[in-house]
Amino acid sequence: MASIPLLIEDELERLSAPTQIDSFGGSSVNRAFITVAQEVVGLLKQSHPFQTDSINRTEMIMIRASDPEYRQVMEIEPLTARELEVLQLIVEGHNNPTIAGRLHITMGTVKTHVRNILKKLYVSDRTQAAIRALRSGLVR
Incomplete structure (x- = not known):
């Protein structure tokens, strides 16, 4: 919680x-x-x-x-460790090029991670993902 x-x-x-x-x-x-x-x-x-x-x-x-529906979603499709790293950087306000540089991955890989995060969290944009992540305690 x-x-x-x-x-x-x-x-x-x-x-x-x-x-x-x-x-x-x-x-x-x-x-x-x-x-x-x-x-x-x-x-x-x-x-x-x-x-x-x-x-x-x-x-x-x-x-x-403690949103039971959200917990259920995370049990069905949990974020990977790398997706959590990307999500943390999104919450900190970093853009895709910065995330790619920090994690030493390509822009295409960042976009794939962001797309997967949005899908798994059932949100439509990065801001909603950041809010959901903070409220749920996924990131700090």
């Missing part, structure tokens, strides 16, 4: 807006998530009341994250 810091209230207010819910497709899953998140924030406020509104708006809450 990885700990994920979230600025809960600001994000929750933004996500709860009707236009934002609709932009997420307005699905029952998204609405259910927002409802649960609102309940969690309410319970947190009751059990840990904050001293001022300014603290309330910036309070960082650590949530234990």
Whole structure:
């Protein structure tokens, strides 16, 4: 499990807006998530009341994250050691030529690793891969 810091209230207010819910497709899953998140924030406020509104708006809450679906994906198609190295460099913000130089591999090999990483993590771009990797604790 990885700990994920979230600025809960600001994000929750933004996500709860009707236009934002609709932009997420307005699905029952998204609405259910927002409802649960609102309940969690309410319970947190009751059990840990904050001293001022300014603290309330910036309070960082650590949530234990463990996505069963994601764990299942990683069990079915785990990343190789080399893919994890490439993913770490992606998270650090390096482009393909830099990754190739650091790992002493060709650009074509980097592109193959990136393509495999995206496929295995079920994401469509490097940014999403980096976010998923950080949230899941695959890389630091």
